[in-house]
Amino acid sequence: MFLASGCGGSDPSDGPTPLTVSAAASLTEALPAYADAIGAGVRFSFAGSDELTAQIRQGAPVDVFAAASTELPDALFAEGLVEKPVVFASNSLVIAVPANSGIDSIQDLTEPGVDLVTGTEEVPFGAYTRDLLDRLPAAQREAILANVRSEESDVKAAVGKLTQGAADAAFTYASDVTAASGQLRAIDLPPRLQPEVAYGVTVVKGSERPDAARAFVADLTGPDGRRALRDAGFEPPPGG
Amino acid sequence: MTRLPWFRGLLVTALTVTLIFLTLPVVAIFANAPPRELIASLGEEGALEALRLSLQASVTALAIILAFGTPAAWFLATRSFRGRSLVITLVELPLVLPPAVAGIALLATLGPGGLLGGLLEDAGLRLVFETAGVVVALTFVASPFYIRQAQAAFEAVDPTLLQASRTLGSGEARTFLRIAVPSARAGLLTGSALAWGRALGEFGATLVFAGSFQGITQTAPLAIVQRFGTDFTSAIALSAVLVVVSVVILLSAKYLSGSAGKASDARA
Numbered sequence: 001m002f003l004a005s006g007c008g009g010s011d012p013s014d015g016p017t018p019l020t021v022s023a024a025a026s027l028t029e030a031l032p033a034y035a036d037a038i039g040a041g042v043r044f045s046f047a048g049s050d051e052l053t054a055q056i057r058q059g060a061p062v063d064v065f066a067a068a069s070t071e072l073p074d075a076l077f078a079e080g081l082v083e084k085p086v087v088f089a090s091n092s093l094v095i096a097v098p099a100n101s102g103i104d105s106i107q108d109l110t111e112p113g114v115d116l117v118t119g120t121e122e123v124p125f126g127a128y129t130r131d132l133l134d135r136l137p138a139a140q141r142e143a144i145l146a147n148v149r150s151e152e153s154d155v156k157a158a159v160g161k162l163t164q165g166a167a168d169a170a171f172t173y174a175s176d177v178t179a180a181s182g183q184l185r186a187i188d189l190p191p192r193l194q195p196e197v198a199y200g201v202t203v204v205k206g207s208e209r210p211d212a213a214r215a216f217v218a219d220l221t222g223p224d225g226r227r228a229l230r231d232a233g234f235e236p237p238p239g240g
Numbered sequence: 241m242t243r244l245p246w247f248r249g250l251l252v253t254a255l256t257v258t259l260i261f262l263t264l265p266v267v268a269i270f271a272n273a274p275p276r277e278l279i280a281s282l283g284e285e286g287a288l289e290a291l292r293l294s295l296q297a298s299v300t301a302l303a304i305i306l307a308f309g310t311p312a313a314w315f316l317a318t319r320s321f322r323g324r325s326l327v328i329t330l331v332e333l334p335l336v337l338p339p340a341v342a343g344i345a346l347l348a349t350l351g352p353g354g355l356l357g358g359l360l361e362d363a364g365l366r367l368v369f370e371t372a373g374v375v376v377a378l379t380f381v382a383s384p385f386y387i388r389q390a391q392a393a394f395e396a397v398d399p400t401l402l403q404a405s406r407t408l409g410s411g412e413a414r415t416f417l418r419i420a421v422p423s424a425r426a427g428l429l430t431g432s433a434l435a436w437g438r439a440l441g442e443f444g445a446t447l448v449f450a451g452s453f454q455g456i457t458q459t460a461p462l463a464i465v466q467r468f469g470t471d472f473t474s475a476i477a478l479s480a481v482l483v484v485v486s487v488v489i490l491l492s493a494k495y496l497s498g499s500a501g502k503a504s505d506a507r508a
Contacts, residue, residue: 120466157447
């Protein structure tokens with residue numbers, strides 16, 4: 001306690017211990033690039049945002065939590081486990097297919113024999129996929145659901161199924177296709193189907209380096225954060 | 241023989257620490273949720289289905305492991321040939337392979353774009369996203385647990401018994417079935433229990449190779465991880481069932497192999 005007040009420094013680069021940042025799997029490329037840009041020493045833990053939420057509820061020693069939704073950090077805030085979350089980016093859901101795939105539209109996903117991969121209903125990309133499918137006519141939705149072969153626990157696992165040639169298509173974020181550097185192709189969805197995908201970030205209460213954690217969160221919405229996120233295929237936060 | 245008290249104290253301390261470290265997490269599973277809640281959350285859709293799938297897939301995998309592993313272990317135990325230790329190392333490789341790596345390796349071999357993917361497709365066989373793929377993943381990771389134990393058990397069979405059988409005119413196959421397998425029964429049972437337990441707990445290879453879909457590829461460990469985020473009680477309940485099943489498997493193997501060991505001792 002007095003040790004912390006004795007140091008009082010808030011520069012994230014000269015801290016004795018690196019910050020621990022739990023982040024949505026879809027941020028796997030963007031956040032390390034951002035941490036490099038601001039020179040912060042960070043240890044990342046990437047997984048499905050739902051799993052990271054559960055870990056924080058179980059008391060995992062995390063400094064910053066960045067989720068692929070605003071609901072999960074908001075829920076933790078309501079439970080008093082984190083500080084007030086900030087929306088820092090948005091993303092769009094796309095149909096990701098291998099670069100040489102013949103699939104070109106959402107209608108193609110209704111064809112029998114198409115192996116489709118999605119997320120569990122708990123993980124954000126799985127929840128967004130369900131939102132999107134709910135906006136389709138029932139027959140089309142049922143045909144697409146009949147082609148779902150696996151429900152993955154995070155979006156990178158779904159990407160892996162595509163790049164390994166196990167699956168024909170998956171609903172992923174646009175940024176995941178950017179990150180797959182040419183191996184995958186994104187098929188954009190009609191705007192009326194597009195769910196709003198917003199990313200929330202927050203400082204976890206009990207962090208041993210709250211000042212550094214707050215600086216990390218604040219800079220994420222600044223120029224360095226914006227640039228790293230844009231380069232990784234993310235969009236600015238809704239209305240921002 | 242002298243026994244130094246300090247050394248004895250060290251041994252007792254080491255065992256106590258080991259025991260607490262290994263059992264406390266298991267105890268915590270049962271301490272974490274009252275029995276009534278546990279049973280209630282098992283009634284939830286998907287939980288029983290995941291358990292059924294786990295049992296079905298692991299028993300199938302065990303049958304395959306026994307059918308191929310027993311003769312293979314016998315061969316390794318009774319023959320010396322060039323490259324034998326290399327073969328043994330290769331057979332044991334899945335023991336030390338990270339399960340996720342095993343899954344990727346299986347995809348690279350048996351997946352649609354894998355080494356044998358074309359052959360499988362021509363044969364109309366699908367493994368990825370199918371229960372058969374779960375069985376393949378379980379068989380891959382669990383085989384060495386059985387084969388190692390079976391090989392050791394066969395090596396420990398009294399050679400004079402085998403010699404007597406041959407002297408009496410029994411062929412190799414007959415000696416294997418009538419003498420070697422019954423004599424090695426204790427070890428074979430222990431190996432089966434270890435392999436079965438490993439198969440029941442398999443997670444990474446299944447997820448990567450076969451995927452996760454309720455009723456088809458989502459085994460109990462996969463269902464547990466899926467529930468971890470949102471429904472901790474249900475995750476704990478499924479965990480508790482797996483603990484009980486694993487303990488039952490281990491205890492029955494110990495009991496059976498104990499009585500089998502006594503039986504073969506008596507015979508000898």
